[in-house]
Amino acid sequence: MPGEPIFPAAALTIQANAVDVGRSSVWLASECEERDVPPDQILRLDLCLNEALANVINHGGPGALSCPVLLRLSVGRSGEHNLAVLSITDSGTSFDLDDYVPRPTPGSLLDAQPGGLGLKMMRTFSDDLDYCRVEDRNQLRITVHWPHNV
Amino acid sequence: MIGTEAITMKFASLSAAKGRRVIVDLREVTFLASVAIREIINNAKAVARRDGRLVLLVGDNDLVAKTLETTGVGTIVPMFATEREALEAAVA
Numbered sequence: 017m018p019g020e021p022i023f024p025a026a027a028l029t030i031q032a033n034a035v036d037v038g039r040s041s042v043w044l045a046s047e048c049e050e051r052d053v054p055p056d057q058i059l060r061l062d063l064c065l066n067e068a069l070a071n072v073i074n075h076g077g078p079g080a081l082s083c084p085v086l087l088r089l090s091v092g093r094s095g096e097h098n099l100a101v102l103s104i105t106d107s108g109t110s111f112d113l114d115d116y117v118p119r120p121t122p123g124s125l126l127d128a129q130p131g132g133l134g135l136k137m138m139r140t141f142s143d144d145l146d147y148c149r150v151e152d153r154n155q156l157r158i159t160v161h162w163p164h165n166v
Numbered sequence: 167m168i169g170t171e172a173i174t175m176k177f178a179s180l181s182a183a184k185g186r187r188v189i190v191d192l193r194e195v196t197f198l199a200s201v202a203i204r205e206i207i208n209n210a211k212a213v214a215r216r217d218g219r220l221v222l223l224v225g226d227n228d229l230v231a232k233t234l235e236t237t238g239v240g241t242i243v244p245m246f247a248t249e250r251e252a253l254e255a256a257v258a
């Protein structure tokens with residue numbers, strides 16, 4: 017993780033399905049609380065985790081659904097901030113964050129096209145979002161940070 | 167994700183009648199995922215096509231309000247901070 021770890025990392029292996037999305041959310045909240053992550057930062061991470069796993073399930077293809085997904089949480093310190101980094105490693109189809117072009121905001125309700133919002137939301141609610149391939153798997157890292165004194 | 171699946175059918179059935187006025191109360195929602203936003207848009211469209219109106223009640227839930235603003239939904243589906251405002255807009 018970027019910065020100096022101040023707690024041991026936590027990890028959870030799940031399957032890419034709706035039940036395990038719920039399980040991962042409970043795990044995230046519990047591990048974050050043990051590591052003194054503020055509640056509003058946990059919510060941001062949880063929202064991003066939900067979106068990331070929805071993308072794995074809906075767009076990752078057969079490889080994503082048949083192989084375990086690894087979640088790893090690290091909490092550390094960097095300069096003026098504490099930070100939490102949640103990595104999500106899956107075996108789905110590779111992608112490129114830079115390929116994503118956000119849809120223009122619809123002018124009216126009837127023009128609105130549902131979908132395509134997940135990455136936009138992750139970018140909004142994380143402080144940093146990056147992606148790489150690790151041993152032929154996707155690894156998405158979601159970072160949130162907050163001042164030391166919170 | 168599970169929460170949204172649990173309400174999809176009920177949400178659609180409640181929104182199906184002609185001229186229905188619908189207030190979606192999001193004040194106690196932990197956060198709003200994109201799958202839930204899709205349901206809101208789909209149901210708001212369905213209600214509008216049947217001469218009804220769907221509005222959102224967000225109270226002081228800043229995370230939900232920010233999500234709606236970020237995704238542009240807040241500009242196409244009216245959202246309100248108080249129950250009274252939401253009710254007035256829904257029946258107007």
